[in-house]
Amino acid sequence: MDFFYTYIVLAEIYVLLGLSTNLLVGIVGIFSVSQAAVFGVGAYLTAFLVMQTSTPFLVAVLLSSILCIGLNILVTLPSLRVSGDYFVVTSFGIQLLATAVFTNWTGGTGGANGLPGVPAPWIAGHEFVEPSEFAVLATGGMALGCIAFWLIMRAPFGALLRAIREDELAVAALGKSVLRAKVSAAALAGAFAGSAGGLYASFLSFIDPSSFDLDASIFLLTMVVVGGARTLAGSVIGPFVLLALPQILALIDIPSSVAAAARQLIYGLLLIAFMLFRPQGLLGEKL
Amino acid sequence: MLWLHLLVNGLVWGCALGMVAVSFSLVFATTKIFHVAHAAVYGLGGYLAWSALKHGMPEWAALLVGIVACAITGTLIQKLLYERLDRRGATHLVILIASLGLSAVMQNAVAAVYTSNVLQFGLPWAARTTAIGGVLLTTAQMLTVVAGILSYLGAMWFAHRTVLGKRMRAVASNPFLAEITRLQPRQVHIAVMAIASAMVAIPGVLVPLDLGLQPFGGVPILLTATIAMIAGGVGSISGAFLVAVGIAVLQNLSLLVIPGEWSIGITFGIFVIFMLFRPRGLFAG
Amino acid sequence: MSAYLQVEGLNKSFGGLQALRDCSFTVAQGRITCLVGPNGAGKTTIFNAITGFLVPDTGHVTFQGISLDGRTSQQIVRHGIARTFQNLRLFVDLTARANVLAGMQDHVGEEPFTAIFRPFHTARALAAKQDAAMAVLAHVGLAAQADMLVRNLSYGEQKLLCIARILATGAELLLLDEPTSGLSGAALSDVMALLRRLQAEGKTLLVVEHNTRVVQQIADDVLFLHQGHLIAQGAPADIIADPKLAEIYFGGAI
Numbered sequence: 116m117d118f119f120y121t122y123i124v125l126a127e128i129y130v131l132l133g134l135s136t137n138l139l140v141g142i143v144g145i146f147s148v149s150q151a152a153v154f155g156v157g158a159y160l161t162a163f164l165v166m167q168t169s170t171p172f173l174v175a176v177l178l179s180s181i182l183c184i185g186l187n188i189l190v191t192l193p194s195l196r197v198s199g200d201y202f203v204v205t206s207f208g209i210q211l212l213a214t215a216v217f218t219n220w221t222g223g224t225g226g227a228n229g230l231p232g233v234p235a236p237w238i239a240g241h242e243f244v245e246p247s248e249f250a251v252l253a254t255g256g257m258a259l260g261c262i263a264f265w266l267i268m269r270a271p272f273g274a275l276l277r278a279i280r281e282d283e284l285a286v287a288a289l290g291k292s293v294l295r296a297k298v299s300a301a302a303l304a305g306a307f308a309g310s311a312g313g314l315y316a317s318f319l320s321f322i323d324p325s326s327f328d329l330d331a332s333i334f335l336l337t338m339v340v341v342g343g344a345r346t347l348a349g350s351v352i353g354p355f356v357l358l359a360l361p362q363i364l365a366l367i368d369i370p371s372s373v374a375a376a377a378r379q380l381i382y383g384l385l386l387i388a389f390m391l392f393r394p395q396g397l398l399g400e401k402l
Numbered sequence: 403m404l405w406l407h408l409l410v411n412g413l414v415w416g417c418a419l420g421m422v423a424v425s426f427s428l429v430f431a432t433t434k435i436f437h438v439a440h441a442a443v444y445g446l447g448g449y450l451a452w453s454a455l456k457h458g459m460p461e462w463a464a465l466l467v468g469i470v471a472c473a474i475t476g477t478l479i480q481k482l483l484y485e486r487l488d489r490r491g492a493t494h495l496v497i498l499i500a501s502l503g504l505s506a507v508m509q510n511a512v513a514a515v516y517t518s519n520v521l522q523f524g525l526p527w528a529a530r531t532t533a534i535g536g537v538l539l540t541t542a543q544m545l546t547v548v549a550g551i552l553s554y555l556g557a558m559w560f561a562h563r564t565v566l567g568k569r570m571r572a573v574a575s576n577p578f579l580a581e582i583t584r585l586q587p588r589q590v591h592i593a594v595m596a597i598a599s600a601m602v603a604i605p606g607v608l609v610p611l612d613l614g615l616q617p618f619g620g621v622p623i624l625l626t627a628t629i630a631m632i633a634g635g636v637g638s639i640s641g642a643f644l645v646a647v648g649i650a651v652l653q654n655l656s657l658l659v660i661p662g663e664w665s666i667g668i669t670f671g672i673f674v675i676f677m678l679f680r681p682r683g684l685f686a687g
Numbered sequence: 688m689s690a691y692l693q694v695e696g697l698n699k700s701f702g703g704l705q706a707l708r709d710c711s712f713t714v715a716q717g718r719i720t721c722l723v724g725p726n727g728a729g730k731t732t733i734f735n736a737i738t739g740f741l742v743p744d745t746g747h748v749t750f751q752g753i754s755l756d757g758r759t760s761q762q763i764v765r766h767g768i769a770r771t772f773q774n775l776r777l778f779v780d781l782t783a784r785a786n787v788l789a790g791m792q793d794h795v796g797e798e799p800f801t802a803i804f805r806p807f808h809t810a811r812a813l814a815a816k817q818d819a820a821m822a823v824l825a826h827v828g829l830a831a832q833a834d835m836l837v838r839n840l841s842y843g844e845q846k847l848l849c850i851a852r853i854l855a856t857g858a859e860l861l862l863l864d865e866p867t868s869g870l871s872g873a874a875l876s877d878v879m880a881l882l883r884r885l886q887a888e889g890k891t892l893l894v895v896e897h898n899t900r901v902v903q904q905i906a907d908d909v910l911f912l913h914q915g916h917l918i919a920q921g922a923p924a925d926i927i928a929d930p931k932l933a934e935i936y937f938g939g940a941i
Contacts (some may be wrong), residue, residue: 146498193677200436201632201677203498207625208670219663263803270802270809271794271816278778278789285776288738289790290764290856291797299799329621333506340499372512376617380510386503390496391486402496 120246122358127253128314129335129354131260133342135307137336138264141344141402143300144280145194147333149206150308152213156329157183157312159217159224162233162322171217176313180306184234187305188298195297210329217324229323233316249318256314260307265347269305276300277345330379337382340389343399352398357382403536405658410537412654415645417550418605422627423634423642424557425598431574431637432594435484436628438501440602441620442508443479447472447603449512452521461525468487469603476482476599479504480592487510505621513617520614528611542611549604554643560597561639570594574637602635626653633676635683645684690749690754691716691891692768692860697736697746699915706732706893707743707915714860714908719882719892721902721923724912727935730895731773733856734862738770739763750860765792769858771849773865773895779838783829783848786837790855820855827851827881850881861885863894867901879905901928 132154139147157179165177184377188211190209217224224230235244236252241251267273275296280287283293325331334357342353361378371376395401422444429437451468454463483504487497528542561567573580573587580587627642630649634641649672656668676683690713699707705880706772707729714720722730735741737748739760755763769790788794793866794816796802796809812847824833827847832840835847846866867878882892882905896902902909909926911919913935919926926932 122636140495142639144495146495148502201432201681203436203438204625204628204632204673206675207621208629208666208673211625211666212670215663215666219661263799266806266809267799267802270796270806271788271813272797272799272802274781274785275794275797277781277785281778281780282776284740285761285772285778286789287768288740288764288772288776289852290761290769290792292761295798303799330506336499336502372517375481376510376513376518380507380514381779383503383506383508383510387483387500387507387880390492390503391483391490394492394496402493402499 117246119249122362124250124253126355126358127250127257128311128318129312129338129358130257130351131307131311132262132335133312133338133350133353134260134347135304136339137342137344137350138300138304138307140336140339141399142276142280142351143191145191145298146203147191147194147206148203148329148336149190149210150304150335151327151329151331152210153183153305153308154312154315154331154335155185155213155217155322155324156186157309158316158322158327159230159312160309161313162230162316163223165234165317165354166230166232172238172313172317176310179313180309183309183312184302184305187308191297191301191304194249195294204378207329210332214324214328217327224324227324229321230316231321233320233322235320236317243317246318253314253318256310258308259352261347263303264350268347272296272299272306333379333386334382337385338375339396339399340402341385341396343396344402345400346398349396349399353396356397357385405655406535407537408654408657409651410534410539411419412651413647414539414543414546415654416650417547418609419623419627420622420629420643420646421553421605422507422549422602423630423646424639425601426553426624426627427634427636427639428557428561428570428594428598428601430631432570433480433484433591434577435501436498437479437503438624439479440598441624442505442512443472443475443599443620444602444606444623445615445617445620446508447474447606448615449516449521451607451609452516452523452615454455455523465607468607469600472603472606473596475601476595476654477592479599480595484595485591486586509617509620516615516617518617520616521604521610522614523611525611540612542608545611546605546608546662549608550643553601553604554639557601557639566590566593620668622666625666626650628667629673629676633672633680635685638685639685641683641685644674690714691751692737692893693747693749694733694737695747695749697733697748698744699732699736699741700741700744705915707736707746708914710746710912710917712910712917712920714891714893716891717886717889718907719894719905720910721894721906722910722912723896723899723902723926723936727914729913729915730912731864732755733912734770734864737763737862738768748762749927757786764856764858767857767859768773768862768940769853769856769860770862771853771864771866773868775845775849777837777845777848777852782834782836783824783840783844783851784817784820784833786799786848786852787855788816790852790854791820826854826863829875830920841874843870843877846870846874846878847881850878854885859889860891860893863892865895865897867896867898875901903927 136150139145160179160182161175164170164178165172193205216376218227235242242251250286275291279293286293307344338353341356389396426440447468450471451464454464454467485502487500529539530541561571569585569590572585573590577587626649627646630646631642634645653665653668692714697707697710713814724730736743739758750766750768756783795812802809821833824830828849829847867875870878906923909921909923909928909931910917919932923927
């Protein structure tokens with residue numbers, strides 16, 4: 116059963132990341148391969164706060180979200196200034212730089228060996244240790260994220276974002292600030308990624324740079340592409356489908372030495388296939 | 403004399419990087435596609451040459467196999483992926499995601515077949531060193547410099563002196579006009595992808611002679627090369643090549659003060675400075 | 688007393704091309720002013736300069752006595768000036784109603800904070816705006832098409848929707864870039880009738896127009912632009928009857 120609950124918890128955490136990536140890639144329409152970096156900062160900060168300063172879990176997650184809001188605005192800001200293709204460079208650069216920091220700043224992150232011993236969350240005198248208990252917490256986090264996403268998409272803010280994706284200049288001609296809307300979306304994406312990071316670190320109790328590298332960013336992009344851009348349903352279904360994939364792969368007899376490469380190869384194939392044959396993903400709108 | 407050694411290393415590495423930057427620039431300026439999978443094509447060449455060598459081919463033929471195979475791969479990428487997406491009216495973002503996917507597929511296929519461990523060519527002649535002005539250079543390094551300079555001159559000659567090159571520049575400057583004047587942009591795109599993929603395979607086979615093969619080495623190299631292209635001014639072959647050499651030298655000299663694992667920081671810092679002060683590049687028209 | 692809209696000494700060059708050359712004119716309140724001139728005369732550039740889409744090299748724009756120099760396009764809409772585009776720039780994957788809603792100002796929940804933390808307030812306010820949007824659509828005669836995707840509307844309907852969308856901003860001065868181009872028959876008379884109705888309701892219109900018959904029928908004043916410079920101004924009949932202007936206008940064509 117633990118196996119099943121672990122799958123549920125991880126999928127729910129990745130739903131938050133899916134919402135984050137969907138906001139940037141699907142809704143604002145910018146290509147980003149650095150969302151895993153923001154996710155990682157959230158995870159490392161939460162780990163640091165609960166381990167070194169014994170900050171309560173929820174406060175640590177909140178602080179991580181706030182830092183990631185700022186960070187994501189900073190990371191996305193160039194895309195609002197420089198043209199799309201230059202931002203591809205920025206995005207790759209930020210991801211590689213973040214990996215370098217996670218791997219080489221041994222004092223803060225434990226370096227390539229990772230950071231073990233992140234304690235399980237304590238909330239109101241209860242410790243969430245077992246995957247089945249943590250599932251309550253993760254479900255709560257996912258539900259909050261989904262409700263927030265649903266609310267903004269049906270509010271005028273969602274309409275504004277859709278309009279911006281179609282024609283920025285026309286939106287500006289109607290007296291709206293394109294910059295403010297995009298920065299708001301980036302901030303929201305940062306909050307989602309940061310809280311996902313906090314949940315992730317506390318759940319696994321061990322984090323290392325491999326969860327937050329370029330491959331992880333590509334995985335996040337694959338989730339959104341497979342699930343479908345710009346819809347809540349798409350962001351939810353993507354992680355559940357893609358995290359089930361390694362379990363299915365485990366049934367096929369692949370030597371463990373190539374398992375990681377095979378998984379990443381399949382994500383790549385999915386990206387190509389969906390772009391060619393189904394750019395709207397399973398339950399989304401056309402990219 | 404550490405600095406001299408680093409300077410020379412930088413120049414050698416710059417020639418390799420220059421070939422990546424110039425070839426990427428040819429593709430980007432002509433097709434407008436940010437061809438992320440170029441990184442994987444770079445990596446592929448070396449591995450195929452390695453396999454050809456292990457199957458008993460003569461050394462020169464094995465290196466040639468790597469280069470020709472990459473040219474064919476580039477053609478296929480253009481025909482089977484980019485052109486199809488373009489026909490379906492795919493947006494820029496969609497093509498970019500597909501290119502990223504292709505890059506992941508190619509690199510991981512290589513990793514699955516050859517494992518992620520570093521593979522050595524183990525050719526004695528390539529590792530033989532010659533002292534030039536107090537600095538020892540391997541034969542592979544000298545070949546890289548010669549190939550880099552020849553590739554740069556070749557690209558200049560191609561773009562400015564050949565019919566295909568002129569068609570390429572016409573397509574790059576105005577694809578719509580090129581379409582209606584029967585310059586046949588689709589054909590030009592395929593030709594450019596073939597040439598650029600062959601060119602990126604040259605450092606792809608020469609650099610591993612020295613440093614060995616790694617399946618995931620291409621991404622940071624391509625990132626540095628695209629930074630060189632942008633800082634040099636998109637569309638300028640000289641700009642891409644010269645800035646690539648400049649960045650490589652800076653990267654190497656920075657080792658005097660900053661440990662090597664942070665060199666991505668140096669590269670990215672150069673990009674940020676250019677974005678702030680000269681976003682259109684040094685040699686922009 | 689200063690004019691309703693005053694444009695003074697605008698200059699703008701793009702590289703070697705002088706798009707506007709010491710261009711000055713005024714627009715009177717409550718009138719329909721047509722901006723005419725051959726292609727490349729700088730008509731759209733004037734629109735861009737008035738609405739903050741480009742910064743002129745020199746010159747001033749004043750609206751109701753307030754200087755618009757250095758204002759952003761958002762601020763200019765808030766001052767009551769809105770523009771359409773020659774190539775429409777509608778949001779074609781949204782409904783007609785959503786396009787009009789996008790033009791309305793001061794939405795509650797147009798930023799994430801209110802949208803998330805005051806959902807009921809946001810929903811109530813949006814419902815009220817929906818009604819207002821329907822009223823605007825009905826006003827231009829598109830009530831029946833409210834929930835259709837814009838890409839499925841006819842060209843004439845799209846042209847009307849462009850006007851509806853900027854009416855929704857609440858602007859008093861409407862800059863219309865070729866509102867009738869590509870239209871004929873009923874669609875053309877629909878747009879012309881709408882323009883007159885808007886004037887009757889107190890709006891001021893500055894219209895780029897190529898069709899001389901349309902100019903004759905709707906314009907109160909005509910501004911004639913040539914090579915980025917205002918060369919004539921007057922009643923439509925006078926401008927159209929001027930053989931020198933006709934020569935410039937039809938220049939190479941005849």
